[in-house]
Amino acid sequence: MGYDVITFPLEVRVIMRNPSVLALKAKQARKAYREWGYQKVFDRWHYFGKNGEKYHPHLNVLYDGGYLSEELLAKKKDLIRRKLLPRSIAKRIKKDLV
Template structure:
């Protein structure tokens, strides 16, 4: 599995504060990777780092990748920068237009990367209240390509966490396979836990079945 990370300079993070701008950038990234020959993949945003609460978005990209020799890796990085950013931006911010790549070649490494990419990074709305309100209902993941092909990598069979996450991201219940209708009323994780919610994938919880009141 190939794991890419696209990061822009901190000075330009205000350009990615709206749902529209982040959505447009992610779609552009997916188109570029397809042009580079990656037939399918997944993108997911991270918004905050582990060390502070400063908004610093970067886009994770998972692809059916392989080990890249240093010369080929640098060529692909240069192609990504050239197709994603204007000539003016490349000349001004070249050293800060970070494109990182790792090849994950074992089930343990693949699972670790999947869990890392799928984790939530915006954990408290007090970090940026305005951004939290504007981000409501934003689709944080995106994908491209056909997924009916044989996979080039597989997570361990015993762990169904990622399969459940992929199904839920498509709006399908991972338990009964029915189409989901999402409520537009926001809630909090502590509130759900007090109602007996059980996490079934990163950021997704299952509430106990609602039963009719007892007959009198």
């Protein structure tokens, strides 16, 4: 099994308060993982960090996968970034998904 946590930059979190945006981003993430070849993909939003004081939406993704080389992991991360955060926004805020 593979497990990823997708976080969003502080600058775009204001739009991440909208439930329809969260649903769309989760759907885009599942689609990206399936395009990568994973068949079973489960996701769950968490809204606050460890201390629970600041709104910090992050998507936990569990999928049928195993070890990836550094090169393949970098490619997978790039695919997910491109699916979930438009390049125009990433360039404007000079940040990307983690």
